[in-house]
Amino acid sequence: MEVDRLINNVCAALAFEDAEFLDQGGQKYVLKGKLSGAPSVAKIVPVIQGPNGEVTLKRAQREVELLSAVDSDRVVKVLTDAIEIGDPTEAVCWVEEFLDGEDLNRTLNHRWKESEVWPLLHDMAEALTACHDLQVVHRDLSAGNVRMMSNGRFVLMDPGLARHLAKSALTGGFQPGTPGWRSPEHVPGGDPVPASDVFALGILAFYALSGAFPIEPHCAQHEYDLALVERQAPSIATLVPEVSAELRTIIDTCLNRQPARRYMDGSELKVALETLGGGQ
Structure with a gap:
């Protein structure tokens, strides 16, 4: 047509x-x-x-x-x-x-201040909580799927690759996700869970603050997959020494290689943000 x-x-x-x-x-x-x-x-x-x-x-x-x-x-x-x-x-x-503003991938051409990252984490934790409460894993929480509104708030979009945990996945053994924004569970043979979305959000916060990926995706696919599975992401403090202890704890926990050691879902992350982030 x-x-x-x-x-x-x-x-x-x-x-x-x-x-x-x-x-x-x-x-x-x-x-x-x-x-x-x-x-x-x-x-x-x-x-x-x-x-x-x-x-x-x-x-x-x-x-x-x-x-x-x-x-x-x-x-x-x-x-x-x-x-x-x-x-x-x-x-x-x-x-x-209609959402005004622009996709996040068009706003990451400069390093964000810490005060700009807290709202991103809060809003996306709320969005993930709404999805995870329905037993839905987004599976593609990337910069192109988050909208930064003109009022400074953030909205999650495009759950077309999402998986309902209580239903079979249409994608079979293939795990979707955008290179750079994938979790270890996205590697073929893995099984994305709510904590996988938390990992992807950790990448967004890490990149916004540092201008770098915690796990470099610009390499051969098998090298990237191996790094995701075997390599622990560096602490955000290694690239941004001035980051607060509270934000460092949030991001480093999101990016733990082992899903059981991350926040298990959006709700648990939201509680941590309210506890550590205070009025941010």
């Missing part, structure tokens, strides 16, 4: 008005427009016929299902059901709330 015709069909199916192209990333097209007069974004995922297309369709449907179930201001809200376009299905689409 040609892109222009696809967009026209999507807008008609969603009753999405004043659409303009906003972004393209991964497998999605993103449009900005209005739904019932309110600023919104439409997301479109093309579906290629065949087994891979079936997986793509199910992932998109699951993303909308999860977003509909999560009730948190720190997780993007979905405004419609997932709607299939074409027969056979050529794309699936839905509408989400």
Whole structure:
């Protein structure tokens, strides 16, 4: 299906008005427009016929299902059901709330102050708590999936690769995740758990403060995988000596190589932040 015709069909199916192209990333097209007069974004995922297309369709449907179930201001809200376009299905689409600001990967071009990192940790711990309470592991908490709002708050997006712990994973033995932002459990043969999301958040905080990854991803895949499994990330204090003891404890615990020695989920991390972070 040609892109222009696809967009026209999507807008008609969603009753999405004043659409303009906003972004393209991964497998999605993103449009900005209005739904019932309110600023919104439409997301479109093309579906290629065949087994891979079936997986793509199910992932998109699951993303909308999860977003509909999560009730948190720190997780993007979905405004419609997932709607299939074409027969056979050529794309699936839905509408989400419009988030101003920009993705985190566009704000990490300078080292953040400690006072900027605490809100990131607090907001993402709240977002993860909302997911983990539903037994959902995000599995791709990367800089591109966190939105930094103009008011300084942070919102978690795109749980399309998430896994419900009580259900079988669509991805089988393959563990998704963005290089640089993966946990040891993302290595093939591993099993991402809520503590894996905590590890990824630790990477975000580490990178924001230092401008470096705790485990360097720019190497051969097998070398990166081996480092994730066998190498303990350095303490953030080795790169940022001036970091407070409280923030060092939070980040270093998030980045423990062994999941049992991290905060086990968003809720436990949230309690630690409230205890150590105080009014930050």
